[in-house]
Amino acid sequence: MPELPEVETIRIGLADSVLGRTISKVTIRNRRIVVRPHPGRWSRALKAQTIRRVTRRGKFLLFTTDHFRLLVHLGMTGQLTYRDKSRIDDPSFFVHPLTGLQKARQHAVDKHTHLSLYFTDGNAMHYRDIRQFGKWRLYAAEEFKQAKEYWSLGIEPFTSQYSWARFLAGMEGRKTRIKSLLLNQRFVAGLGNIYVDEALFEAGLHPLRLCESLTEEEKRKLFRSIPRVLKRGLKYGGTSFQNYINAKGEAGANQERLRVYRRSGEPCRRCSSPVSRIIVSQRGSHFCPRCQR
DNA sequence: AGTAATCCCTGGCAGC
DNA sequence: TGCTGCCAGGGATTAC
Numbered sequence: 001m002p003e004l005p006e007v008e009t010i011r012i013g014l015a016d017s018v019l020g021r022t023i024s025k026v027t028i029r030n031r032r033i034v035v036r037p038h039p040g041r042w043s044r045a046l047k048a049q050t051i052r053r054v055t056r057r058g059k060f061l062l063f064t065t066d067h068f069r070l071l072v073h074l075g076m077t078g079q080l081t082y083r084d085k086s087r088i089d090d091p092s093f094f095v096h097p098l099t100g101l102q103k104a105r106q107h108a109v110d111k112h113t114h115l116s117l118y119f120t121d122g123n124a125m126h127y128r129d130i131r132q133f134g135k136w137r138l139y140a141a142e143e144f145k146q147a148k149e150y151w152s153l154g155i156e157p158f159t160s161q162y163s164w165a166r167f168l169a170g171m172e173g174r175k176t177r178i179k180s181l182l183l184n185q186r187f188v189a190g191l192g193n194i195y196v197d198e199a200l201f202e203a204g205l206h207p208l209r210l211c212e213s214l215t216e217e218e219k220r221k222l223f224r225s226i227p228r229v230l231k232r233g234l235k236y237g238g239t240s241f242q243n244y245i246n247a248k249g250e251a252g253a254n255q256e257r258l259r260v261y262r263r264s265g266e267p268c269r270r271c272s273s274p275v276s277r278i279i280v281s282q283r284g285s286h287f288c289p290r291c292q293r
Numbered sequence: 294a295g296t297a298a299t300c301c302c303t304g305g306c307a308g309c
Numbered sequence: 310t311g312c313t314g315c316c317a318g319g320g321a322t323t324a325c
Contacts, residue, residue, distance in 0.1 A: 032301090032302090059319080073319080073320085074319095075302095075318090075319060075320085076302085076317080076318055076319060077302090077303080077304095077318095097304090098304080098305095112303090129302095130302080130303055130304070131301085131302045131303055131304085131317090131318085132301080132302050132303080133301070133302070133318080133319060133320080134319095135319095135320090135321095149320090149321095174295090175295075175296075176295085176296065176297090180296080180297090183319085183320095185319090185320080192318085192319070193317095193318065193319085241317095281297080282297090282298075282299085282318080283317095283318065283319095284316090284317075284318085
């Protein structure tokens with residue numbers, strides 16, 4: 001569920017805390033989420049490495065250290081939070097069953113905390129992921145060019161890459177449905193189910209429309225609506241339904257502002273018709289049957 | 294080659 | 310109260 005606005009919100013919050021911190025130890029409790037290299041190699045590689053940059057590309061977070069690149073995908077339920085050692089554990093504290101947060105809004109290590117980075121100052125960054133769809137990859141700096149999951153991503157919203165010409169070129173000749181294309185990270189990076197449904201609503205497009213059926217004007221509307229819905233998501237700190245929290249343990253507020261996502265049966269905010277829900281590309285898809293043709 | 298279905302995983306929830 | 314079965318979905322993999 002973390003999509004571009006949620007990942008960016010996490011990135012901003014983490015950058016405050018982890019930039020310039022030096023890693024002392026890496027603890028991997030669940031090997032499933034570690035793609036490469038072998039889990040036993042992580043601590044030795046990252047020990048004494050200082051985090052120099054925290055960047056984002058699509059839904060990926062990238063931590064750059066002196067000699068390594070740490071590429072993180074949060075999957076569906078990944079949570080990445082900073083933990084300040086001065087906020088000590090208290091077993092009497094209430095721990096939220098879903099977010100795993102204590103009263104201090106920080107993560108205690110629990111059965112869903114699959115990986116932790118510990119810093120030399122005693123603070124830590126914890127990765128918690130209930131459904132374990134997240135993936136962690138560690139590359140030596142000179143190997144990072146092999147990271148095809150990163151380099152094959154499509155155009156990045158909010159950058160000069162996101163141009164009308166590239167948008168049109170990416171859509172050219174595609175035989176698929178517009179919703180499927182928007183979910184494809186090789187076209188536009190960072191969109192997921194929530195913001196795809198929202199962008200299609202803003203553009204007035206039915207999710208089942210075939211790409212080749214879109215007029216120039218419809219493509220233009222879609223091109224403009226994508227950054228608009230992402231920007232709104234970012235402005236309100238992301239969309240929290242169940243698991244999403246930022247690096248400081250706070251939920252987002254964008255779920256209050258969604259036009260169609262998870263609003264099936266409720267009135268369309270534009271025309272009051274009930275919002276419909278169908279399955280497209282194995283994903284629940286929400287749209288207004290009157291506003292989206 | 295390009296698209297579509299399958300699978301991974303846990304917790305919430307409806308139904309009984 | 311507790312069990313069962315279904316649902317949510319990003320993206321790699323497999324199938325067509």
